[in-house]
Amino acid sequence: MTEETNKNGPDAAAHEAHATEAAEQQAAGADEGATEAQLDPVEALQAENADLRDRFLRLAAEMDNLRRRTDREIKDAKSYAVTSFARDMLSVSDNLRRAIETLPEEARAAADATLTALIEGVEMTERGMLATLERHGVRKIDAEGQKFDPNFHQAMFEVPNPNVPNNTVVQVVQAGYAIGERVLRPAMVGVAKGGPKADAVAEDAAKA
Known part of the structure; x- marks a missing residue:
């Protein structure tokens, strides 16, 4: 045997080792397959049930989101039609x-x-x-006496008035209106200039 191995050389030895490793891997794969085949049917059903439950919960969440979005769109359509x-x-x-x-x-x-x-x-x-x-749903925007808000007011001019806080609406040129949460038309206003800042006035009032 030693002489035959020596005659064949290192290549024959490597080939033999590779064949042995392949056989071992095949045997391990066969054992794994047999193990999977022998899984408990109850465990398989439980795994399938958990997967179906997870899919159902995701589908239910998607349907709930769709319902809420549809309700909101219908409400907006009615409000802003x-x-x-x-x-x-x-x-x-x-x-x-x-x-x-x-x-x-x-x-x-x-x-x-x-x-x-x-x-x-x-x-x-x-x-x-x-x-x-x-x-x-159309309501008038209460502007006069309020702090200027560019979301609801459109400043047309400034009025020098040191007696009221700066940027306070002191005159309404054209009334503004809103519908629902949206501005239908901003109020065109004149704002005070030269008075104290609104934050300073609020702090003084809080101290008093």
């Missing part, structure tokens, strides 16, 4: 207000019954229009 119409109606309301304001108080005091009835009719029309818009 009249946005364009409401914005156009505000222009009509503005014209009614301008028509009322063109008459000075002296002229209104001296007006005859016919003109007085006309003025009252225009005012009633304006109030009715604004009340209708309010029923559909």
Whole structure:
């Protein structure tokens, strides 16, 4: 045997070692396969049940998110469906207000019954229009006396006034309106300039 091995040389020895390793790996694979085949059927069912439960929970979460998103979209559609119409109606309301304001108080005091009835009719029309818009979610933005907020106000000019905090809305040129959580039209305002900062005023009030 030694002579045969010597005759074949190192290549024959390496080949024999490789064949032995391959046989051992094959045997190990066969043992593993036999072990898997012998798994407890109860454990297999439990694993399958856990996988199905995990899939069901993910699907239920996705369906819940879809339901919430759909409900929110439906609510938004109902709330903002009249946005364009409401914005156009505000222009009509503005014209009614301008028509009322063109008459000075002296002229209104001296007006005859016919003109007085006309003025009252225009005012009633304006109030009715604004009340209708309010029923559909359109509300007037309360601006005067508030701190200037670029999300709701549009500054048209500054008013020197050291008696109120800086950036306080002191005059409303055109009323602003919002629908739901959205601004339908920002209020056009004049803001105070030269007064103390609002933070300093708040601190002084807190100390008092």
